[in-house]
Amino acid sequence: MKPRPLEGQRAVVTGASSGIGRAIALAFAEAGAAVVVNHHSDAEAGEAVTKDILSMEGRAVSVGADVSRPRDVLKLFDAADAHFGGVDILVANAGAQADAPFLEMTLEDWRKVIDLDLTGAFLCAQEAARRFRRQGLEPNRSAALGKVLFVSSVHQRIPWAGRANYAAAKGGVKLLMESMAQELSGEKIRVNAIAPGAIKTPINAEAWDTPAAARKLLKLIPYGRIGEVEDIAASAVWLASDQADYVVGTTLFVDGGMSLYPSFADGG
Numbered sequence: 256m257k258p259r260p261l262e263g264q265r266a267v268v269t270g271a272s273s274g275i276g277r278a279i280a281l282a283f284a285e286a287g288a289a290v291v292v293n294h295h296s297d298a299e300a301g302e303a304v305t306k307d308i309l310s311m312e313g314r315a316v317s318v319g320a321d322v323s324r325p326r327d328v329l330k331l332f333d334a335a336d337a338h339f340g341g342v343d344i345l346v347a348n349a350g351a352q353a354d355a356p357f358l359e360m361t362l363e364d365w366r367k368v369i370d371l372d373l374t375g376a377f378l379c380a381q382e383a384a385r386r387f388r389r390q391g392l393e394p395n396r397s398a399a400l401g402k403v404l405f406v407s408s409v410h411q412r413i414p415w416a417g418r419a420n421y422a423a424a425k426g427g428v429k430l431l432m433e434s435m436a437q438e439l440s441g442e443k444i445r446v447n448a449i450a451p452g453a454i455k456t457p458i459n460a461e462a463w464d465t466p467a468a469a470r471k472l473l474k475l476i477p478y479g480r481i482g483e484v485e486d487i488a489a490s491a492v493w494l495a496s497d498q499a500d501y502v503v504g505t506t507l508f509v510d511g512g513m514s515l516y517p518s519f520a521d522g523g
């Protein structure tokens with residue numbers, strides 16, 4: 256049997272009906288966690304993830320919620336309470352892109368991405384921290400009072416033409432994570448982020464799903480392959496587990512070296 260570093264823990268994973276969120280929900284369940292599987296519009300896909308978890312004898316429940324709405328966010332944590340008796344881990348993963356050249360970016364494009372990727376992450380993290388505090392420390396479950404893991408992006412560091420809204424949101428997530436970690440780690444709330452590079456998911460399909468696009472993308476990835484969702488899920492399990500108990504306020508870049516300015520590899 257595989258090791259189960261999240262045995263007995265309860266997690267809320269936002270945006271868990273596809274891509275990175277789905278892989279994290281499945282990996283968490285495999286690692287022993289009960290999972291609130293959040294979807295936004297695709298209830299069927301969320302249910303399918305839940306069914307997959309139940310079929311491997313895990314514990315999961317699907318909950319529809321728009322994380323940019325405070326009332327919806329409460330629903331996620333109420334479900335964790337009702338079904339699993341509390342929450343130990345939040346993975347703030349839900350996100351979207353609405354790309355446009357800067358001068359053509361509408362206020363709607365801007366707000367959509369900031370509301371979901373940054374404000375949604377804030378709302379979920381704030382509610383998670385409230386719940387952790389209310390529950391109190393249970394050392395048999397986890398060394399921390401609770402864990403928050405933001406799924407950020409290499410674009411919290413790498414500026415991104417044509418995606419000013421997304422880069423601004425992810426840059427915001429970086430300092431949201433660090434400020435929160437600084438403020439709350441004294442009470443054993445452990446806050447970190449993962450910054451994925453180019454991972455094969457629906458959000459960026461046009462960047463990898465033809466050989467020409469994949470060749471172009473690979474020029475940006477020193478390690479020479481496009482990432483898989485499992486690459487991110489494995490890091491998320493570790494960061495959320497007690498094995499990473501001394502990791503506080505850190506962003507783990509899981510990007511095949513994308514953030515290393517690969518265009519300078521030959522001396523620039």
Ligand code: BGC
Pocket residue numbers: 352407408409410451452453454458459462
């Ligand atoms: C974006 C993807 C992009 C990747 C690397 C991610 O945060 O969502 O669309 O391929 O960063 O640029």
